[in-house]
Amino acid sequence: MGKTTDPVSRRGILKGAALTLGASALAGAPARAAEHWDHEADIVAVGGGLGAATAAVTARQNGDTAILIEKLPFFGGTSAKTVGVIWCPDNFTLRAKGIEDRKEDALKYMARYSYPEYYSADAPRLGLSEPAHALLEAFYDNAARATESLRDWGALNLAEWRMFHLDRSATDYLDNVPENKVPAGRTLGTVGANGKLGTGRDMMEQMAAALKARDVPVLLNHAATRLLTNDAGRVIGLEAASTGKTVRLRARKGVIFGTGGFAHNLNALANYQRNPVYGSCAMPGATGDFIDIAGAIGARLGHLAGAWRCQVVLEEALQSRALAAGVFFPPGDSVLQVNRFGVRAVNEARNYNDRGEVHGAFDVTRAEYPNQLMFMVYDQRTAEAYAGTYPLPQKPGAAPHVLSAPTLEELAKAVEARLATLATKTGDFTLDPAFAKNLHATVQRFNGFARSGKDEDFGRGAAAYDSEWHQAFSPMRTDTSWPANTMPSITMHPLRDEGPYYATILAAGALDTNGGPVIDARGRVLDTHDKPIEGLFGTGNCVASPSGRAYWGAGHPLGIALTFGFIAANAAHANAPA
Numbered sequence: 219m220g221k222t223t224d225p226v227s228r229r230g231i232l233k234g235a236a237l238t239l240g241a242s243a244l245a246g247a248p249a250r251a252a253e254h255w256d257h258e259a260d261i262v263a264v265g266g267g268l269g270a271a272t273a274a275v276t277a278r279q280n281g282d283t284a285i286l287i288e289k290l291p292f293f294g295g296t297s298a299k300t301v302g303v304i305w306c307p308d309n310f311t312l313r314a315k316g317i318e319d320r321k322e323d324a325l326k327y328m329a330r331y332s333y334p335e336y337y338s339a340d341a342p343r344l345g346l347s348e349p350a351h352a353l354l355e356a357f358y359d360n361a362a363r364a365t366e367s368l369r370d371w372g373a374l375n376l377a378e379w380r381m382f383h384l385d386r387s388a389t390d391y392l393d394n395v396p397e398n399k400v401p402a403g404r405t406l407g408t409v410g411a412n413g414k415l416g417t418g419r420d421m422m423e424q425m426a427a428a429l430k431a432r433d434v435p436v437l438l439n440h441a442a443t444r445l446l447t448n449d450a451g452r453v454i455g456l457e458a459a460s461t462g463k464t465v466r467l468r469a470r471k472g473v474i475f476g477t478g479g480f481a482h483n484l485n486a487l488a489n490y491q492r493n494p495v496y497g498s499c500a501m502p503g504a505t506g507d508f509i510d511i512a513g514a515i516g517a518r519l520g521h522l523a524g525a526w527r528c529q530v531v532l533e534e535a536l537q538s539r540a541l542a543a544g545v546f547f548p549p550g551d552s553v554l555q556v557n558r559f560g561v562r563a564v565n566e567a568r569n570y571n572d573r574g575e576v577h578g579a580f581d582v583t584r585a586e587y588p589n590q591l592m593f594m595v596y597d598q599r600t601a602e603a604y605a606g607t608y609p610l611p612q613k614p615g616a617a618p619h620v621l622s623a624p625t626l627e628e629l630a631k632a633v634e635a636r637l638a639t640l641a642t643k644t645g646d647f648t649l650d651p652a653f654a655k656n657l658h659a660t661v662q663r664f665n666g667f668a669r670s671g672k673d674e675d676f677g678r679g680a681a682a683y684d685s686e687w688h689q690a691f692s693p694m695r696t697d698t699s700w701p702a703n704t705m706p707s708i709t710m711h712p713l714r715d716e717g718p719y720y721a722t723i724l725a726a727g728a729l730d731t732n733g734g735p736v737i738d739a740r741g742r743v744l745d746t747h748d749k750p751i752e753g754l755f756g757t758g759n760c761v762a763s764p765s766g767r768a769y770w771g772a773g774h775p776l777g778i779a780l781t782f783g784f785i786a787a788n789a790a791h792a793n794a795p796a
Contacts (some may be wrong), residue, residue, distance in 0.1 A: 242683035251320035255455065255468040258434070259283040261790055262456065262469040264442050267295030268777030269476030269758035271425040272364070275373050276787035278432040283470060286434055289441035289477075289505045293426055296478055296730060296759075299499060300418035302408040303379045303388070303773030304780060306361045306764075311370075311378035312403050321358055327390075328354045330397040331768035338399075340753070344740075346671030349738065349748075351475070353764035356739035357781055365406060373428035379407030379415060379772070381690040381729035390771035391569040392679035401682065405772045417612055440465060442507060445473065445515055445754065446493075452795060453515070453753035457759045472753050478785055479731030479759035480506025482539060487535070490522035490733065493578045493587055495725060500730040500759075508620035508760040515754075516745045520762035521733035526775055527574025527645065530727030532591060533607050533619040536643055544727050545696040547691035549607035550600030551703050551711035554664050557589045558649050560630070560656030562664070564592075567684035567709045571769035591647055592724045593633060595657070597713040601720055603700040605712030607692055607724055624717040626661065635722055640685055661713050671706020679707030729775065732763040741786030753795070755786035770771040 259275040259723060266288035277284040308319040328339045329344040332354070338345035368374040381388050384782040393401035407652050408424065410416030411763050446455040455468040480486040481498035483505040498504065509519060529545035548566050557563045563682055564576040576589050601614035611617035621636060623629035667673045679685055688709045694702065703711050735743045735756055742750035756777035765778060
């Protein structure tokens with residue numbers, strides 16, 4: 219079978235900051251059956267993240283042989299950069315506590331969040347199309363089964379994930395709607411070797427060990443380039459590029475892709491995304507290879523404008539698109555975000571995916587994106603009491619991306635001057651002439667909301683998510699001399715009447731995109747006639763998201779990837795060619 223790189227090596231799992239962009243797949247027309255195969259297996263899994271790894275482990279548990287290939291020189295993918303949590307309804311930790319997460323309730327929550335424009339509680343399929351509803355149903359029916367199978371097989375050590383600093387169950391990202399009957403406790407975490415909750419690195423080390431224990435060859439530096447089909451159009455294998463050579467892999471039952479999105483493919487971003495994605499936390503190998511590879515054999519594409527969104531620090535992203543982190547939880551309480559007009563446009567305490575959507579709001583009258591860039595403005599209290607919580611530097615103002623000034627008026631001038639130096643990279647984005655005046659009024663209005671505890675514009679702090687996740691990821695420093703927030707809402711505190719004041723420019727970013735070939739409830743890739751392409755499956759960020767634009771709770775993308783990797787392997791096993 220050729221030389222296999224040991225996937226368990228810690229050094230081989232994550233070398234993020236030192237990576238350069240791997241070569242993109244050069245997908246051509248589909249090829250017919252090869253006369254020579256370099257490797258053969260029942261299942262060929264493509265990608266080094268959780269989705270493909272789950273598919274390979276599941277295949278082996280089904281008695282199928284499996285090979286996993288990864289284009290980068292290390293195993294783990296973007297999954298290894300995550301917190302290592304998995305969103306799973308009706309999971310074993312909920313049942314152990316006697317909490318019933320009924321299918322009909324969970325489906326209503328998922329449908330309400332994913333498709334609010336169609337959702338109707340009393341309509342057939344909750345108002346959704348049959349394919350959309352079937353994908354949600356498949357996720358609910360298999361998520362708990364998939365996670366518990368990996369746990370029972372010894373592949374993943376999972377437990378309830380509890381929020382940092384609070385030691386309580388993780389609250390969902392839309393807990394404040396009546397459809398969410400189980401607003402906390404659906405998130406599982408990976409237990410590390412020390413017996414404590416670990417990270418994505420721990421998760422992928424465990425998956426690497428599970429692959430090794432099951433004799434699954436892991437071929438690194440193998441970039442999938444083309445699918446191979448027989449005369450009936452069934453996928454029977456693929457070609458991959460490795461060290462300048464073409465490697466042919468036969469898949470007797472199926473090829474399962476879990477190769478990530480296209481967050482680092484500038485051409486794809488320009489073609490598919492509705493506004494700029496300045497940077498991403500995805501591994502540099504996320505270049506959307508599956509779109510061209512599957513498109514070459516007639517796959518239907520969907521949700522290409524979608525992404526798991528987050529805000530990023532603009533000037534960091536302009537230095538390098540591959541980012542270590544996004545602005546997932548803006549730190550501080552005496553802090554707000556304003557657009558080019560100097561007014562707020564979003565609840566700053568909401569989850570990163572939904573908050574990231576604000577950058578794409580289009581002003582049809584002015585034909586512009588007023589929120590293309592947002593400005594995080596804060597005072598000395600937040601600068602010191604929350605110092606060191608990203609993106610605040612350890613010392614107030616001591617970072618290139620932080621602007622400071624003694625007054626709000628002078629801060630506006632500093633922001634304007636900085637934007638002038640970045641104009642060629644932001645489409646000449648400028649501040650409106652009324653920015654300084656509006657900023658002063660916006661701060662005064664926000665201060666009133668902070669004192670009353672009610673954000674009348676955007677509802678900041680009204681949902682449990684806002685306050686609980688604020689405390690979990692943005693606690694005050696224990697060594698600060700600033701008093702604790704005694705305002706009615708823990709998420710808001712008035713900005714001081716005197717400076718200095720600070721600002722950081724924020725832009726649209728993404729964990730990764732989540733569009734690509736469309737799959738059905740069995741993980742099968744569909745063609746342009748909505749018929750399954752036999753032998754081809756997909757999971758994770760490389761396919762059209764089964765959840766639409768919604769991010770149901772912490773660990774949602776990993777939950778989707780794991781579950782549909784499990785589904786796809788089972789479908790491939792049951793649907794072997796005659």
